[in-house]
Amino acid sequence: MSAVAEVAARAAGPTEVLIHSIAGLLAGSRHVAVGASSPIPGAAALYTRAVSEGATRVSVLGSRRHNAFTNGGVELFDLAAQGRIDAFFLGGGQIDGAANINLVGVGSYPQMEVRWPGSFGSAYLYYLVPRVILFREEHTRRVFVPKVDFVSAPGPRDDGIYRPGGPHALITSLCLFDFDRARKRFVLRSVHPGHTVEEVRDNTGFDFDCPAQVPATPAPDAAALALIRGQVREEIGETYPKFAAQLAAV
């Protein structure tokens, strides 16, 4: 058994499917930035860099080795406004069908019933980064709501605002949606192995487009798994040692 075959003998786990799927969304990017507390997007970005043979530059916030910024915390935001960041990741305590995202809380602002950390850079980066990838593992009606309680960052609107950026896709533990900016709706692209369209529908609080046939999200092949379990795991481990350990143990 070859080294690649050996390390890839174990079937792809759900986290590896996510890393591989996100990497697919990043293909062709010149520069991908990854925010704080984002091990899976970070691994996906580092995977993309590896297969691009260096054509894709990656800046992982919180990393020392995979982050070349030297002008302080503002540099990411300056680069984004210049159009020098092609892809970035945002989450959301709530996300609705118009791709509005809420990172602030549940209930009426300011004395909210549930308070999350806050909007971070979303109110800005969502407007400016061409491929914003929404990533939220928990796929429930608690998260995917008809309308967010607080708009940290709005989905695209026909309002004449300077907006070179916006949502590109949404990936969860169940599936992958594209976002159709013209129609301002999510479109189900694929369902992860072991899950169904019905499960997606049952757990999504907003309406979305769904083709008659929805394929399964492709799982990484042996070479891809070897890369994830080898170089990518080692690189992401610098910033997220616990995550890298879990990845090895999957």
Next chain:
Amino acid sequence: MSAVAEVAARAAGPTEVLIHSIAGLLAGSRHVAVGASSPIPGAAALYTRAVSEGATRVSVLGSRRHNAFTNGGVELFDLAAQGRIDAFFLGGGQIDGAANINLVGVGSYPQMEVRWPGSFGSAYLYYLVPRVILFREEHTRRVFVPKVDFVSAPGPRDDGIYRPGGPHALITSLCLFDFDRARKRFVLRSVHPGHTVEEVRDNTGFDFDCPAQVPATPAPDAAALALIRGQVREEIGETYPKFAAQLAAV
């Protein structure tokens, strides 16, 4: 003869009178900045720092030892707008009686008959630094004109513009003027040793206020001369070695 008496035995030269007079204008400043190509103002600022026992901070552009800026060329301008620079120096190819200054040239802009380097930071710093000291050694009607050909930086006006700064004094090879900001006129304060009020009047192209009695500009005493010829000469020599050598030879 004591060491101080010995080094000060030679009478004060014109340059030393200028250094000492300018230092008098800087007294009490927390932070004096000195621009490029300004050896006499630089020496005056370093003199002020020495007698203040460190209470006056000095930033000499072009110096490595007497300049603590680490944020690039913009830092001086940022500090000035914050009110963190108390005194700065400007020259002028032309200066008029309303304290307008021209650093651009003679004739009609842009194809001027005589072209000087340009406005540098004057259009900005003149508005923002509380004590701008105008320093121009050449005292002729060519320099001190009724009206400047090009306003690089305007004297104070009643125009409601945000203007915490402005001209404080004008010092030349002949004399020292104060600038009365309320009346927007220069007032002759003193005439340097060896010169007369008539000489000043003959060589000034604008009208100015002149008290009945105009004192002579005080010459530095023995202790002041010793300081100028010792520590100050050594410190300014780092940035202006030729000037320091001339100072020693005066």
Next chain:
Amino acid sequence: MSVVGVAELAAMVPDGAKLVIAKDESGVAMAAALALIRRGVKNLHLVTVPVSGLETDMLIGAGCVATLETSAITLGEFGLAPCFSRAVKSGSIKLKDATCPAIYAGLQAAQKGLPFMPLRGILETDVLANRPDWKVIDNPFESGDRIVVLPAIVPDVALFHVPLADRHGNVFIGRQRELMLLAHAARSTIVTAEHITDDNLLEDEARSGSVIPALYVNAVAHAPRGAWPLGFGDAYPADAAWMSRYITEARTPAGFARMLEAALQGPGARLAA
């Protein structure tokens, strides 16, 4: 400038001050924050650059904060900030929710002595809707192009932790360049340092470009392990056991009080006393 003790440093933050602090990765002066709590500072207007965690949570828990201007408060991998969440629900602090680049822009306006800075994005958000102090103008260079303008944030005091300072008050910040923004924007800057050197950092040709000169620094205190229980660069990691206990205990005021007491007895105790 002279090197002072941490308690003396904390005494330089008056009640009611607008205090600006750094995010966890930049260098958090936890020992000094604990000293502030110990002396019972009140009514702080806390500005986090741009986010914060334990430092803000403990200052809120100890009742030191009246107003909080932030882009996010989180204890990161350890979880949500319990005292912050409680204070939001009870309405005991005034919230000024922001977004990261808006905090940088407000401080840059202060650094540059400008009344305001423009910034892209932010329009049509509830962040903007809840910030009556922010305005929207037409881009003067393109009619119909609306753009947000943010007023200067001028802190009274900046407080942070650095790896190295000298006895003149020069402070080395390495790649944490946002710390220079804090120092330039604030009216005064106080710093704790992991190490103090007898050399002049401005004379070190390699380091001098990453030095905040003494010009901006009002006081430096020597505080080895001064970020504890947080980590500090490559020097030491966060105290994960303490943080895990905190996230559970601090869900109640009584539990928070126990954790605060423990922190005041911790490695910083002798510094903060």
Next chain:
Amino acid sequence: MSVVGVAELAAMVPDGAKLVIAKDESGVAMAAALALIRRGVKNLHLVTVPVSGLETDMLIGAGCVATLETSAITLGEFGLAPCFSRAVKSGSIKLKDATCPAIYAGLQAAQKGLPFMPLRGILETDVLANRPDWKVIDNPFESGDRIVVLPAIVPDVALFHVPLADRHGNVFIGRQRELMLLAHAARSTIVTAEHITDDNLLEDEARSGSVIPALYVNAVAHAPRGAWPLGFGDAYPADAAWMSRYITEARTPAGFARMLEAALQGPGARLAA
């Protein structure tokens, strides 16, 4: 990125480019400027940050410049810039006279992806009167407070000289922080370096905060004495004899041509060839 020759570097500045260059104290890539002249670059829109001397004077003298955006052109202690003066009088270049902080502000707008930056002062000057591309607005936060707004300056290429670069394209600038602004604002950045190291400058904990990362750097050329006839920091002083000859000779086009020929034969000749 790979390390290229100076001529190859100069080939990366197309005719008509908006080229941004540094002031003498920051680090002037004279060898590369001479290579630009040798290859006959035309119609440059030159932006000086914020002032310039010999580099601009020679580019003007050689007929490379169509537009000049500057706060001042001077050869400092050597005197006024002869080719600049001649070009102004003859009207052969288009002048955009500025003031130092306005050049910084325009570049900062570009760095931040902003359409404009506000700036204090400048009102009621003939600088403003001759810049129809600058505007005046009311401060949105204080009615009646007029303030100048400056459009972004977005250079096509930034060109400067540094003490040290590595083979990845990381560039050490020490305290010459304005060079980072040039690199951030420009669409591409090309650099000459006094020394090239095999180390990775970002891994040098002391220096890394003063490094322009390769992210912004399109090419680096090794150019020992690359600032000649100008000086470069502590490394070498200006060639005073050459400068004194220049200031006299360049008063006529023929004299300038002789000095240019001499410069092209000078220490940079083998680099610029």
